[in-house]
Amino acid sequence: MINLKNTLFEKKLKVTPQRLKVLEAVYNISHPTAEDVIKYIRKRYFDIATGTVYKILETFVEKGLIKKITTDKDIIRYDGILKPHHHLYSLEGNLIKDYIDEELDKILQEYFKHKKISDFEITEISLQIKGKFNK
Amino acid sequence: MINLKNTLFEKKLKVTPQRLKVLEAVYNISHPTAEDVIKYIRKRYFDIATGTVYKILETFVEKGLIKKITTDKDIIRYDGILKPHHHLYSLEGNLIKDYIDEELDKILQEYFKHKKISDFEITEISLQIKGKFNK
DNA sequence: TTCTTAAAAGAGAATAATTCTCATTTAAGA
DNA sequence: TCTTAAATGAGAATTATTCTCTTTTAAGAA
Numbered sequence: 001m002i003n004l005k006n007t008l009f010e011k012k013l014k015v016t017p018q019r020l021k022v023l024e025a026v027y028n029i030s031h032p033t034a035e036d037v038i039k040y041i042r043k044r045y046f047d048i049a050t051g052t053v054y055k056i057l058e059t060f061v062e063k064g065l066i067k068k069i070t071t072d073k074d075i076i077r078y079d080g081i082l083k084p085h086h087h088l089y090s091l092e093g094n095l096i097k098d099y100i101d102e103e104l105d106k107i108l109q110e111y112f113k114h115k116k117i118s119d120f121e122i123t124e125i126s127l128q129i130k131g132k133f134n135k
Numbered sequence: 136m137i138n139l140k141n142t143l144f145e146k147k148l149k150v151t152p153q154r155l156k157v158l159e160a161v162y163n164i165s166h167p168t169a170e171d172v173i174k175y176i177r178k179r180y181f182d183i184a185t186g187t188v189y190k191i192l193e194t195f196v197e198k199g200l201i202k203k204i205t206t207d208k209d210i211i212r213y214d215g216i217l218k219p220h221h222h223l224y225s226l227e228g229n230l231i232k233d234y235i236d237e238e239l240d241k242i243l244q245e246y247f248k249h250k251k252i253s254d255f256e257i258t259e260i261s262l263q264i265k266g267k268f269n270k
Numbered sequence: 271t272t273c274t275t276a277a278a279a280g281a282g283a284a285t286a287a288t289t290c291t292c293a294t295t296t297a298a299g300a
Numbered sequence: 301t302c303t304t305a306a307a308t309g310a311g312a313a314t315t316a317t318t319c320t321c322t323t324t325t326a327a328g329a330a
Contacts, residue, residue, distance in 0.1 A: 014277065014326055034316080049280045054317060056278090070205035070263065075316070088255055097255075104246060111239060120223055120232075123266040128205065131258040149297055151307065169287080184309045189288060191307090210287070 011063045021045050022056045026066050026080040031096045033075045070128075071096070086127035095133060146198045156180050157191045161201050161215040166231045168210050205263070206231070221262035230268060 004023050008015045018041075025040040026032060032040070034053055041048050057078060060066045067079045069087065077096070086099040108125055139158050143150045153176075160175040161167060167175070169189055176183050192213060195201045204214045204222065208229070221234040243260055 016278065016326070018279065047280095049282090050316090051281080051318075052279050068207040070207045072203035072205045072211065076207065088252065091258060099252065101250070103250070107242065107246060111242065115236070115238070117223065117234065117264075119269045120264075121267045121269065122264055123226060124264075126263050126265075128261050128263060129252070129255075129257055129259075130261075132256045134254045134256065149306065151297070153308070182309095184311090185287090186289075186310085187308055 007065065011065060013059065013063065017046070018048055018052055019056055019059075021048070022053060023060070023065065023080075026057075026060070026078050030098075031069060031077045031079055033077055035075075037078075069096070084124060084126065086129060088133070089128060089130045090133050091130050092132065097133075099127070099129060142200065146200060148194065148198065152181070153183055153187055154191055154194075156183070157188060158195070158200065158215075161192075161195070161213050165233075166204060166212045166214055168212055170210075172213075204231070219259060219261065221264060223268075224263060224265045225268050226265050227267065232268075234262070234264060 004020050005015050007023065008019055013019065021041045021044075022037055025037040029036050029040060034050070034057060037057070038048060038050055038053050041053075057066070061068055061078075064082070067082065069077045069079045071077055071089070073094070079098075081098060083100075084105060086101065086104075088097040088099050090096070104127075112122055112125070139155050140150050142158065143154055148154065156176045156179075157172055160172040164171050164175060169185070169192060172192070173183060173185055173188050176188070192201070196203055196213075199217070202214045202217065204212045206212055206224070212231070214233075216233060218235075219240060221236065221239075223232040223234050225231070239262075247257055247260070
C-alpha cells in the first residue's frame with residue numbers, strides 16, 4: 001500500500017486534498033482519461049474543477065509520477081505504472097491492458113545494444129500489441 | 136509511382152478529386168495531421184472543407200488505405216505506410232520517424248510464437264521507441 | 271498558534287480539434 | 301444523357317483541453 005502523501009512530498013509537491021485524490025484515482029482506475037478521474041473524485045469525495053484535474057495530471061507527468069499513454073483515439077489516457085511495460089490494445093473496443101514481460105525486455109535490450117539506430121539515442125521502448133481479447 | 140485512381144478503385148471508393156488529393160497528401164507528408172492535409176491541398180490545388188478531409192481520412196482508415204498512428208499529444212496523425220513498421224518519437228519535439236527493421240520483426244514473431252499471452256490473440260505489434268534525435 | 275506568501279484551486283470563458291447536419295453537387299453505371 | 305446513391309460543402313455543434321483571473325490554502329517562519 002502506497003503512502004500518497006509521502007509520494008507527493010518526495011516530489012516536493014504541496015500536499016493538497018485534490019492532488020491526493022487525483023493520485024488515488026490514477027492508481028485505482030485502469031488507464032483513466034481526465035474525465036474518468038474527475039468522475040471518480042466527484043462520486044466519492046468532493047466537487048473538483050476540471051481545469052484543476054488537467055493541471056494536476058500535467059504536473060504529475062512532469063514530475064514523473066504518472067505517464068501519458070498513447071492511443072489512436074483523441075483522448076489522452078494516463079498510467080500509474082511507471083516501470084517499463086507494454087500495452088495490449090483491443091482492436092474492437094477501448095480496452096487497454098498492461099503487459100509486463102521482463103524476458104522480452106531483456107531480448108530487446110540485448111538486440112539494441114548491438115543494432116544501433118543512426119542518429120538516434122533510445123531512452124525507452126514500449127510495444128503496442130493490438131489484437132483481440134478472448135472472454 | 137503509385138496510381139492513386141486505381142488505389143481508390145480497388146477499394147470500391149468513388150474516385151473524387153478530393154479523395155485523390157487527400158491520398159496524395161498522406162503519401163507525401165510524413166505523419167500528417169488532418170490540418171496538415173488540409174493545408175497541403177489548399178496551397179496546391181483547391182479549397183476543401185475541413186469536414187470533408189476528416190471524413191475522407193476516416194474512410195481511408197476503415198478501408199485499410201492508411202493507418203492512424205498513436206501519439207501522446209491530442210492530435211491524431213496518419214501514416215500512408217501500411218507494411219508493419221515502428222516509430223521513433225522525439226522526446227523533445229514533435230518529430231516522428233518511421234523505423235523499419237525486418238530482423239527485429241522476425242525476432243518478435245519468433246518470440247510470440249512460443250510465448251502466448253493468455254486470452255489475447257495478437258494481430259499486430261509495433262514498437263514506440265522514444266529518445267533523442269542527434270543532428 | 272498565528273502570520274505570510276507563493277502556490278494551488280476554482281469558475282468559467284476561450285480555444286482547437288473533430289463531428290454533425292442538412293442542402294447541394296457529382297461520379298458512375300444504366 | 302439520365303438517375304441516384306454517395307460525396308462534398310458550409311457552418312453550427314460538440315468535446316477535450318487550456319487559459320485567465322480571483323480566491324483559497326499549504327507550509328514554513330515568527
